[in-house]
Each structure stands twice: as C-alpha cells, then as structure tokens.
Amino acid sequence: MYHVKEAFYSLQGEGARAGRASVFCRFSGCNLWSGREQDRAGAACRFCDTDFIGTDGQHGGRFASAEALADHLVALWPMDSTRAKPYVVFTGGEPLLQLDEALIEAAHARGFEVAVETNGTLPVPAGIDWLCVSPKAATSLVLTHGDELKLVYPQAEAPPERFIDLDFGHFFLQPMDTAPLAAGGHHLDATVAYCLAHPQWRLSLQTHKITGID
Numbered sequence: 001m002y003h004v005k006e007a008f009y010s011l012q013g014e015g016a017r018a019g020r021a022s023v024f025c026r027f028s029g030c031n032l033w034s035g036r037e038q039d040r041a042g043a044a045c046r047f048c049d050t051d052f053i054g055t056d057g058q059h060g061g062r063f064a065s066a067e068a069l070a071d072h073l074v075a076l077w078p079m080d081s082t083r084a085k086p087y088v089v090f091t092g093g094e095p096l097l098q099l100d101e102a103l104i105e106a107a108h109a110r111g112f113e114v115a116v117e118t119n120g121t122l123p124v125p126a127g128i129d130w131l132c133v134s135p136k137a138a139t140s141l142v143l144t145h146g147d148e149l150k151l152v153y154p155q156a157e158a159p160p161e162r163f164i165d166l167d168f169g170h171f172f173l174q175p176m177d178t179a180p181l182a183a184g185g186h187h188l189d190a191t192v193a194y195c196l197a198h199p200q201w202r203l204s205l206q207t208h209k210i211t212g213i214d
C-alpha cells in the first residue's frame with residue numbers, strides 16, 4: 001500500500017530542472033521528522049516547509065498497487081502535449097520510504113521519466129532517471145552520487161565544503177525558508193554571498209513560492 005499526501009501538476013520550482021512541467025507525487029511520512037509541530041524542535045530535520053501527514057491533500061489517498069498509483073499520476077499529465085515526455089517527481093515527506101522498483105516500472109510503462117527528491121539517508125531502488133539529494137545536518141548520508149545535490153543553506157552542522165567533492169552533476173545551495181518557522185525572513189543574502197565566493201555552487205530559488213503556484 002502506498003500512502004500519498006497529495007499529487008498535483010505544476011512546474012518544478014527548484015534546482016537544475018526548475019521550470020519543467022512535472023507531476024508531483026508527495027508521499028506521506030518522513031524518517032527525519034514526524035511532521036507534527038510539537039516534535040519539530042527535537043527532530044533530525046527541523047526546517048521542513050512541507051505538510052506530509054496523512055493522505056488528505058489534493059489527489060491524495062492510499063493506493064493498493066503500483067499500477068493504481070501510476071494510473072492516478074498519469075491522469076494528471078496533460079495528454080494532448082505529445083511533444084514533451086511526461087515527468088513525475090516523487091517527493092514527500094521522504095519518498096524512499098515507499099518508492100520501489102514496481103512503482104518506477106509502472107511509471108516508465110506509462111511514458112514517465114522518473115525524478116526523486118530525497119534526504120539521502122536511504123538506499124535507492126533501481127531505475128530512477130533523475131536523483132536530487134538534499135543532505136540534512138544531523139544525519140549520515142548514504143547517497144553520495146546522483147544528478148544534483150541541493151543543500152539547504154545555512155545549516156550550521158552541514159557546511160557546503162563537506163559535500164563539494166561528492167559525485168554529483170550539479171551543486172546547488174537553496175536558501176532556507178524560515179518565514180513560517182521564525183521571524184527573520186529568509187537567508188537569500190547569505191546564500192548569494194556563498195555562491196559568489198565559491199563558484200562551484202549555484203543558487204536554487206524556490207520559484208514556485210515566488211510565482212505562487214503549487
């Protein structure tokens with residue numbers, strides 16, 4: 001059984017593929033935070049901007065098979081657009097708690113290219129086409145290669161220097177959005193300054209928040 005908080009069609013907001021039309025599948029649950037505000041201060045990941053509890057979001061639900069979930073996701077892709085390859089981004093919560101080879105195969109069988117957004121603490125199933133790893137300070141990274149490493153910045157216990165020699169095709173810093181968590185706004189200025197001083201890193205803005213889309 002797959003538990004999905006929500007699924008929606010939008011533009012990828014972040015990283016190397018920002019701007020690309022995507023079906024998002026947000027799985028329920030995470031291994032680094034319960035998702036409850038009262039647990040945030042004691043969690044391994046404390047800055048999360050996402051509600052991933054339950055299955056009550058738009059197009060969320062419980063799916064008994066990979067086929068059923070893949071059918072549900074492909075129905076969100078605009079099928080008149082034959083020129084673009086359908087693209088699905090599995091996120092969460094932590095998608096690698098639930099994503100398996102059966103679901104990747106079912107997505108491929110429906111024409112999808114498969115992308116994943118993960119915290120990097122869990123092993124990956126075979127067949128992923130685009131892997132984005134976003135390391136979290138208090139955790140040990142098991143995924144040390146992939147397509148893009150997207151570090152939320154700043155994290156005192158996870159300086160960018162620790163990751164720059166890993167085997168990724170792109171290195172992004174994404175300013176930590178603290179607006180819902182505390183006063184003080186975001187960390188855009190510090191992130192820009194780091195990228196200017198260390199040109200191996202590129203700036204990732206959460207463009208869906210700027211444009212006001214999902």
Ligand SMILES: C[S@@+](CC[C@H](N)C(=O)[O-])C[C@H]1O[C@@H](n2cnc3c(N)ncnc32)[C@H](O)[C@@H]1O
Binds near residue numbers: 050
């Ligand atoms: C909600 S997470 C879900 C996927 C996975 N659990 C992970 O952490 O990569 C999706 C992306 O949002 C980033 N993110 C979460 N909270 C953020 C925040 N407050 N500011 C900026 N990026 C954030 C994560 O680092 C990750 O790259």
Ligand SMILES: Nc1nc2[nH]cc(C(=O)O)c2c(=O)[nH]1
Binds near residue numbers: 013014024050091213
């Ligand atoms: N538009 C949009 N792009 C995204 N890229 C990664 C997201 C995520 O929450 O994993 C996300 C999201 O929630 N919305």
Ligand code: SF4
Binds near residue numbers: 031033048052092093
């Ligand atoms: S690992 Fe990802 S989903 Fe889990 S709490 Fe952190 S940012 Fe949120």
Ligand SMILES: [Mg+2]
Binds near residue numbers: 050
């Ligand atoms: Mg998000």
